[in-house]
Amino acid sequence: KQEVTQIPAALSVPEGENLVLNCSFTDSAIYNLQWFRQDPGKGLTSLLLIQSSQREQTSGRLNASLDKSSGRSTLYIAASQPGDSATYLCALDTHAGGTSYGKLTFGQGTILTVHP
Amino acid sequence: GAVVSQHPSRVICKSGTSVKIECRSLDFQATTMFWYRQFPKQSLMLMATSNEGSKATYEQGVEKDKFLINHASLTLSTLTVTSAHPEDSSFYICSANPGQGVGDTQYFGPGTRLTVL
Numbered sequence: 001k002q003e004v005t006q007i008p009a010a011l012s013v014p015e016g017e018n019l020v021l022n023c024s025f026t027d028s029a030i031y032n033l034q035w036f037r038q039d040p041g042k043g044l045t046s047l048l049l050i051q052s053s054q055r056e057q058t059s060g061r062l063n064a065s066l067d068k069s070s071g072r073s074t075l076y077i078a079a080s081q082p083g084d085s086a087t088y089l090c091a092l093d094t095h096a097g098g099t100s101y102g103k104l105t106f107g108q109g110t111i112l113t114v115h116p
Numbered sequence: 117g118a119v120v121s122q123h124p125s126r127v128i129c130k131s132g133t134s135v136k137i138e139c140r141s142l143d144f145q146a147t148t149m150f151w152y153r154q155f156p157k158q159s160l161m162l163m164a165t166s167n168e169g170s171k172a173t174y175e176q177g178v179e180k181d182k183f184l185i186n187h188a189s190l191t192l193s194t195l196t197v198t199s200a201h202p203e204d205s206s207f208y209i210c211s212a213n214p215g216q217g218v219g220d221t222q223y224f225g226p227g228t229r230l231t232v233l
Contacts, residue, residue: 043225102213
């Protein structure tokens, strides 16, 4: 059974700082990995999706990496802003027998606070 | 991008009543939708996979007779919480995938906050 762990559970940084969020998983037979953002009481916004064959993806100030061999992914946020404050979730689409079912296993999330 | 809506966004009901939550894909068709539940300060947990035209498949520990899922069309899945109790109070979120393959980006609805008194 896939288990996903995110570290740290919470992070508070001053505006402008670069930061790294970590996600580790136990089953490397994944189809893809996604990073999501969740604002309080809201749904999820997909930030980046890394396919199993890829090592990283970038979008603006965000960069996500994937290392299946070590069971790790990191989300790098450059020049953080107060608007980045939210909960960040990583989720894995774990496949069996080469078939993805689209079912995601989520980590517990990292609560990020960026203060002015 | 693809849009998934949910209705209602918030519902408060008395214990013992049934509540229906709708999940719609607004600009694409989805043969498969997923229902997740999120308790306070916890992450999302998959409840069931909703399959258009066939029975839903439930994750271990989720009561299929309590959480009824109907995927009657390619753009609508409904989750009915039957005889709701306070322990069913949670944030329910659906997701759908507009791609040809189920391994593509999942788009999530805004969620429904259920409070059972």
